[in-house]
Amino acid sequence: MKDLEQKGALKAPPPPPPPACNPVASCAPSCHAEVRAESWMEPDVDWEGPPKVVTELPAWAGAEEEAADEESAEDIRRLVAESYTIAKKTMDGEATVLEAVDVDGYGLDRSQFDLVEEADEDLKELRILLQCCTRQENRTRLQRALSEFEVKLRVRRTWAWFPLTRYEWAGFEYESPIIKLDFKVPGAGNLPCQDVHCDFGTDWFDLKVWNVAWPEDPGVMYHHRVKKTRLMRDIEPAKSFVKALGDHIYVHLQKVLEPRHGYCAWPDLAAGKGRKPFKYCEEKGDGGLMDFLEGEYEKHEGFDGFRKDIGKAMEKIHRCEPIPGIPDTPMEDD
Template identity: 75%
Template structure:
């Protein structure tokens, strides 16, 4: 199966799901259920539109702020000409615990008048977790602002982000209130398995794990 035929099948599948949801909505009487169906239809319409968009152009440059310690919100500023005049349905952003997916349709650049560009920015493995329900996207003038609400750490507050995404690098240790050791042992075990073959580093991690078992302080980790 070619990539094009696979994409076509995905579009057909989502289109059928959307039709079923609209039939359910027409039969539904309960206001609460109608609202949930309307939200689901909106999500499916965005998904269908994204799958029907065959060519995406990345927005590689942006400015960001709020990455410093104690700042609760990270703001990403993307330069997009005429963003403030685009319809609401042409700008959409999906937020997950450690990722976001920004889509912008029908952007006309001054350098290429008359041509509509569709832009997409997908960032996965964010440096730290965010609260999806409190994140937002806003278009003002020639800018699109993506606002990421940091997760409040019970010990350290709103932590600093050394970078937006971790990429292939290790993400910072995340303290867990529900674990007796704050999740440190699980973190060290994951690191131990990851560095198989690096005996010196695995020895250091194993030593740190023993210290955690004995409730001794581990060098390099804040209390």
């Protein structure tokens, strides 16, 4: 191999180039340092170049992005404001007269008309927003809100309500998921859909029926309303509904499925001014019994004897004393 090297047949590889100037003086030697020529017999060393320097973006770069976002949001607000102004001018230009009469054509008092006027302004605002809206999902939400406010306006225009005191109910038994109320209303199945409406809440419902003609009083239209609050137990409003068939209106109340007891029995439809059954709370160690007793204690102010009994019960629960009549040990099967 030495003979080949002397004859020039085998030449040593050229030395690697000197490194480029490093911008970070404290991290690498100066670019003017001498570079020793490497022998061709030594292993090759790959030159990775100067170390990478990570530089942070200047503060003005983030500020420019925020300014661009704010400018875009400002443009959107400006377009919405312009659309709203145009739609409002168009609607204000339409000739509309809000009459101070109820659904039967009788005049309203000033206080009654103020409520009607307020509901009408809400409807007008929703119609303007509906004209400005372009996305279908938002339009659907606004249309649903419009329907609700139209019912609200009609309710405020109705002052001669007649109650429906007689009804039959079923489903109050244990493990029955739905309570069904049956109100007898002549010709209910032939009424338009907008004449039968029912709102549902966590422990209440509000049934409204318009333009009912009773055979006993021909030629007169009656408006009926049944509002029940403080139901005996909670219901699921989204799963409750109303249906009109023949001469009957059926209100279906979906019971709440309790984790410990399932679909509980209802001793009565509403608690009225009485006490509602205790509802167990899984998130609390005592099931929420202490909170329940505290509420009853504050509610019965002036009833010293009853409050004294409640205080004794709260002390026993706080001391974890066993309840009289219930053994403290597991019951054995006979």
